[in-house]
Amino acid sequence: MIKKIKENIWEVVKEGKMLVPGRIFASKKLLASIENDKTLQQIRNVASLPGIKIASMAMPDAHQGYGFPIGGVAAFDLKEGVVSPGGVGYDINCGIRLLVSSLKAEDVMPHREKIVKALSKEIPSGVGTSSEFEIKEVDINDIFSNGMNWAVEKGYATKRDQRLTEDMGKIGGANPDFVSKRAKERGRSQLGTLGSGNHFLELQVVEKIFDKKIAKTFGINEVGQVGCMIHCGSRGLGHQVASDYIQKMENEYGFAHLPDRELACAPIDSKLGKEYFAAMASAANFAFVNRQLISFKVRKVFSKLFSDNSFELVYDIAHNIAKFEEHVVNGKKQIVCIHRKGATRSFGPGRKEIVADYRKVGCPILLPGSMGTYSYVLVGTKKAEEISFGSTAHGAGRVLSRSYANANITREDVDKELKKRDVFLEAKSMKGAVEEAPSVYKDIDEVARVSDSLGLGKIVARLKPIAVIKG
């Protein structure tokens, strides 16, 4: 049963084996699509995991996932709780970064197609393409352990890039020894590649600024400024780490007692729990570097075409991750293991985890829309720390299936729709275009509005796509 707590907050009433209630942050419109799939059951299932604190939460863009829902947030006690690969997702540290340029829309629009073709040539996407970055065994281990430090040392990143990546682009506790040979083999040729599915590189233009002061702090100075948003993760490497540890946790702790086999988990304090965390952190660090290498290529392409420009990082955030963070639980400060799966960290001003550049205003939150729709920059809040373990949404979230898209939408439909919106699309596969059509996603404006109205993240700026590259 679901009951309304207050405007845009709903409680999934505790029942059966649930240890805590569920909590959904959504408008009536978003709740209707959440109720349309298995998200509610997955919220209930997560609520039954040992050591869960306060509530099993779902952000405004929540939809059905594996084990945890996408848009799921759960905090676990370090002694009694569990860590679950299904609470992080197969694509460990799938995330978003936004760069902004000194260029204006009028500088870029006349050369848009040429730029996209050049970016597409430089940045491999889809399957069967491999990276030009030669990664040796010693380097891949270095990337796992040191993340963005590696990219800075090799000249692929600036110190500023590193500083403006969540956790300085290096999640502590990584250990390459706990990443399988098979995972390394899957990842080695994929560093600096986009992949396929919902991953993309998008050229955008700042369309509206809602909070000038905070936008300026983030380097977003004016309407018409060109940006580049990159959405991808740890590629096959992270997927294999997740799969490896689901199997290991099943073998060690079984799954018959779980409501869903995808909720395989291990006590946080156990040997296997610690090993998963070390492997997950390794894959997360790989993902930070992956997005950085793509940014390196973006800068290379633009510097060839425009002699006087810069492309500066606004922020890089993970939206599939588990972390140890301090939160107030039942009136007391406590370090918990937060799982954010398809959810973004939203910390308000002053948190020590926020880079000094932004600490006074709160951490940036990047909400990508679907291709053809707006993306948003928000800022983290104290309110989110109070009500959602410092979390908010991660994007639009699907509302129609891939099979529906394949059966009902053609590539021509997508091209026509994007042309109407003046967006240039470069897609390697027809599926990549059709399955990601704007109409299959939830209304990002509504997701951002709900996040803003609840105080989970306040809207700072809105960006409009002008070109999209998809695998």
Place this chain on the structure above:
Amino acid sequence: MTFKFIEHQADISFIAKAKTKEKLFSECIKAFSDYVSGGKKSLISEKIKFSIKGKDDQELLYKLIEEAIYLMDAKGLLVKSIKAKFSNKTLNGVMDASKIRGSSYVAIKSPTYAEMYVKKFFKGWEARVVLDV
């Protein structure tokens, strides 16, 4: 073709049917290959021996598809079909694979256990698989 893709909100789901469990597993690989390649035809260029162990049929199917994904990511090979036999809780056999050419293929992150089943029916075997795209 004895597999069909069915509705799944976020990812790809299919149901496969066959007279024997061995053929069922091969049908699942054909479904995987069909989705990844968009049904594109290609010549078999590699034969790869494999041996997979699992606690149950679901785990065997999960690991078989995971092996196909690994070959795609790490070796640039698309597994098109398999010939295999079960021996206790092991699946032994040979995979027929072709080289991936071009970049118009769709990546699969992983097989999943979500809604997965491998069942024997009166007239044969049936499986359901959801792939995380």
